[in-house]
Amino acid sequence: MTREPAPRWQRVSAAAVVIGSLSGGIATDLIADAVGSNLGPVTWLVAGGLAAVAAIVLLALEFRKRRAAEWEDPPPPVPRQRAGVPTDLPYTYGFAGRDADVEWAREALESEHAVALVGRRGVGTSACAVQAANTVRDRFPDGQMYLDLRAYGRPMRPRQVLAAVARKLGARPPRSPRAADLAATGAELRARLGERKVLLVLDNVADPLQVRHLLPPAPQARLLMAGAPSLSTVDGVAVRWLGEPDRTDAVRLLADARAAAGRRTAPSEPSTKDLVELCGRQPHAIRALGQQIGHRGWRAEEVLATLRHVVTAPAHQKVPHAEALPLLAERDIAYRALSGPARRLFRLLSLAPGPLDRPAIAALRRNPDQALEELANGGFVSAAEGGRYEVRPLLSGYARLHLRHDEPARRRIWAYARLMRHLARQAERQDAEWLVLHHDLLRALVTASPDGPATIVDPLPRRVRRWWFRLAVALCAWYAAENRTDEWEQVCQAALGTRLGGDRSAVAGWAHNELGVIRRRRGDPHGAAAVLTLAVTERGRRGQAQARTNLALALLDQGEVDTAIEHLHRAREHRSPGDRAGQALTHLGLGAAYLARGEPSKARHHLVQAANAFEAAGDRRGYAAALTNLVLAQWRLGEHLDAAHAWAAALEVYEVIDDPAGRAAALLNAGAAMVNTDPPRGEPARELLTEALRLRTQRRPDAALGRTLLHLGDAELAMDHPTRARERWQDAAGVCEEVGDAEGAAEANHRLAD
Template sequence: MTPPRDPGGDGLGREPLWPILFGIGSIVSGVASNMLSNLAGEVAGWPGYAVAAALAIAGIVFEVRRRRRGPRYRVPEPTDTVSPSADAPTLPYTAGFTGRADQVAAIRDAIKREHAVAVVGRRAVGASSCAVQAANLCRDDFPDGQFYLDLRAGNRRHRPREVLTALARILGTTPPASSRQADLAAAADAIRGQLDGREILLLLDNVDDPAQVRPLLPPAARTCRLLLAGAPGLAGLEGVAASWLDEPDTDDAVRLFAVAGEAAAAGRSRRPDPRTDPVVRRIVELCGRQPRTIGALGYRAARHGWRSSDLYQILRRAVETPPHQRLPYSPAVSLLTDRDTAYAALSPGAKRVYRLMSLGPAALDRPAIAALANRGLTRVSALVDELATAAFLIGAPGDRYEIRPLLAPYARLHLRDAESNWRRVAAQARLVRHLARRAERHAASLPAAVSSAEPDGLLSLSEDPAGWFELHQELLRGVVSGPAGAAEALPRRVRRWWFRLAVALCGWYAHDGRLDEWAEICRTVLATPTAGDRPRIAGWAHNELGVLRRRQGDPYGAAEALNSAVAERRHRGGAQSRYNLGLALLDQGLVDEAIEHLEVSRRHRSRSDRTGHALTDLGLGAAHLARDEPAAAHHHLVRAANAFRDLGDARGYAAALTNLILVHNRLGEHLDAAQAGRAALREYDTVTDLPARAAALLNAGASLLASTPSRAELAQDLLAESRRLRERWRPTAGLGRTLLYLGDAARELGRADDARLLWADAAGVCEAVGDRAGSAAADDRLGSAPG
């Protein structure tokens, strides 16, 4: 019979006793509140009433929180993999052991060869079960006795003296008189003397610290064998052959789930075999293939009739739901977190760091972990070392750490079970804030990022900003892209820093020329509900897409995106979007509309925005030059060059000089044009902006051809380098103009055939990209060329 569905919404049955206890708890809470209120009224008057009211409110809050958290009940389950025998010192038998035949065989072979063997692995991985199983297979090889000692009996780690005392009682030797090293060594020598020459197998289980067994090493020679099972630190002991044990593979984990279920469903109606159910394989992976957890879950699922499909959906929802969203209580999730004995053995601080690290989508360095846990770096370093020693974390390049992939879903279950919604959101906000601040500092030190991002802050000269972004790019992308598609918008505490992180990340992508990743982040931001609710965020994303499409040579797509940005952004952001829109319209040949938007952008900028005004002057200079107004263009470009030079912006200064080359040529000032060209190329040697350098080379080469035809060979070299740079990207009008002037240089050098070929190529490129003026100029040259 299928148990009734519980009101929590997960479809898994609960024990019927808890509703009764809830009712009793409510009654007791009400009676206690009334009694305290009456007593306080008789004794203290109004102060007493206030105290009674406070106590009543505290009781109500406690009751509500307890009900929200849900009942925690324990049912006796045969989940222990080692079943102690009646005579404790003798070797026990395993209960419910299945699978791992290869590992058990390897341990058995090691016992035959070595005098001391250690089965090591992270806690609760099944090292004790495998060691006991292998020892039982070797019983006939040790006729003088097989002895077992649990060094963690009573959930307490035994000290070296207690270990030697217990062994002395088993073997009939003298126990140590004290914890001094001399007494411990004397007791250990007596034990070796008792074991020497006898065929005895001594199994010491749950060894948490190598110091517990170090007095017994090296073991007695000849026929006696010492088998240890415990922590990874045993692998470093001299004279001990270590056998590392990982989690069981998926097939063994499914088999363990099925065996535990068969024990619970004995005598009941036939159930589907979990070994043939593909959903069970996914369930054991979500459980991290932890033997104790899998056994408990298999037993409980069979006992209550939980369907594997429902169980998987509940666990998957608990793992994949964003941390800021609430979920109803689930007994299955509580079962998994309660049975994680390896997690329970950690210190409270390590448990918290482990839980909170599941909020990071990729490896975190120690400062990021410290910010996430809101603890000092020294304390966090010690906790990280504890987690790495216990095999919860693995290292990554750059002194970073991440949760083992197998345990990552389990860590998220612990996070949801142990941390309240408010604490999860607070930790997420701390991580995003830390990453956003560091990303802004590093983006500010990048040489002239092309994006409209405007980060602030300073950076130590000893740090490499591009290298930092390269190292943490997976983490940054994961944090920015994680909320995409979420059912609800980001919490207010996270939203602001998430947006600033996206801005800084796009600044690095723009600087590094990663256009695809840049566009992906912008589309991700637009897809979030947060962008739908906040026009400022959506406007920024549209502005970034406009700048990106303009760089890709798509002025029409850029104008479309930038029009959306202008409609959504206000104040300074709107001025920047109008500036970018003016440049996109200028690329389309709409000069008057471009100048109009650029003038509006200048009026909307703050007076303190010197960089913004310099950019606007630069755009107005280019626009007036396109409208054949060289005097007005010269005025704006000189203002822009002076402003950029005062600001120390080498890229902006070089861009202004590049346009001044053309202005001086139009005004007939060829010497000034040549000087501006040389100065622009010197500036581009100090910055990384290949498209702008290609433009400067084109303008310098064209200026030389117009002013000094006798230097056509130098002009040809400049234009050839510009062509080489431009051919890395998709064809643009700049490539067509470069080919056009290369043809002119070839004509000046007397190579008429090469000139015609270059002009023909220029005509084809200009026609393909929609540059009518360039195509007409190439056709005119071809028509006037001899032959």
């Protein structure tokens, strides 16, 4: 391999030192001649200072030169060949694996005139093509030629390609870039080859137009190409797609590179497998890393731990062996070939732990369409359901390395804040279809990494934490509506485990309040009361209102009616007058509490206020819940007609909002009210309670199921079916004992005793 010239900055700096020294000497002589010999010491002082500066600069240049030589890249897998210089086919360096691909190319060259190995840049198409060509050298005794179509750092034009091939064959280059002259040169090349058995290898083909006039080749000649996937669109070319090497081949490549640098290793080490995966199985990066591991004597497990720590550590924290980060980031050939906007979008996409749709991608970077198309064509991102895109899983670790290396911490934080703001606002709209599509992403952002992605500094700025909390609240609201208590609890536990939950009592109070509601839904009023008590002490005056309301409902489930009413009245005092939804919830709780204490008149008053407030706010679910409890109050007051209207309206609303649990509660209350009249209305009560039982059996057993069976037995007794009534009461006693409803079990056993 020829030695490359010194970098431009070294040449410029050396020239500047020489010119500065000469200028300083001339200026010193002029000053001495003009002033006289009295400034002799000053002259020597100035000259000595300039010489010292020159020496320091030269030492710095030498140090940088040695440092660059120490980190010199390993020899490329295909030696660099300058276009226009007739050369034989080069040999590959450090080639490992790809046995099936090489064998396919060997067989294809026997029958096909033009063969292409295509894939995204950096996956080893060049090395594989040259390796395959070397295995068939003996088939082409008239010559094997190699041409790199990116030899000067940029793709060659069609005229340049034809001119380079013509010089290799001793033919005339095309006169102009016109199509007629290019076609004439291509025909002359085929005529000159005639029946000669020649193999022409074209490397780094970026566009089919570069090789269009070389197709088809001469009858006995063969054309082997390595390049972009667009070659698959050319007619008459046998194409094979090459992805990244598999893990076994990648480990072999790393082991060979380490051995070539003087350090042998067992290729079966678990750390080496994880290391090549972190490198995205990019051959160039693996070889460069393997050479440095062997040269410096690093252990593979230490390098792996270091690279993982580099990705996960805060930006301000120093890490050992941090030089391994630029070693990998700067060797990603495919990444460096991207445009600047595409590179930045690729880095920023690694902030999201899942696929993003186009509006979310636009939140990361404005006008992403062109960059996103470039990433998709280059195999950096993959499409997902719903028009979403994500970084390919194999490249996700490499993307985070680039994010850490190329993106400043301040810009990472801003981009992440914009993404969280967009997702939080979308989630607050409670669009069920959108939430279902993006649920995995939202849950990962809130629970898997609650303090933000690992590449962002910790603690997070306030703007990021605020949007993270709003996203958590919106996600929990959806979980509550869908009754997904397991995921709901997971989000709350994540909030308690963050610094945000530990430093701010308001966040911890919100999380404990949500956990109390979850435990109450699961039929654990004692556990709910314990957690809600913490929520009351942690939240402020305004936040206490909802926590006290939920605590009162939990106490009401335990039979502590007076204490529950006291908490509900205090919740009314703490709520803002403008919080109509909160006031409606408190009135609903007071209505249920007064019903439990046997004061139907007060219960009716609060339940009517709750129903009116919910209806005015457009909360159909709350409106139906208020009507469901109003049925019992009105029936106990003898207002049977009003009660019938109330439960009919409640059932109508529950059919619209598709709430089986609420519909079952409305049916239970209406059936219980009918069966407890004098005389009891057994037949309509049984119909209502049977439907409620059907809805209850689809869910986990709870106290409401036991009460449904209890009143269904009463309805059977009112219809003179004592045997069926006893069966229902026995089932009710069993369910009540199972769920811990001692009062319901006692009532069922009392009926069985009678």
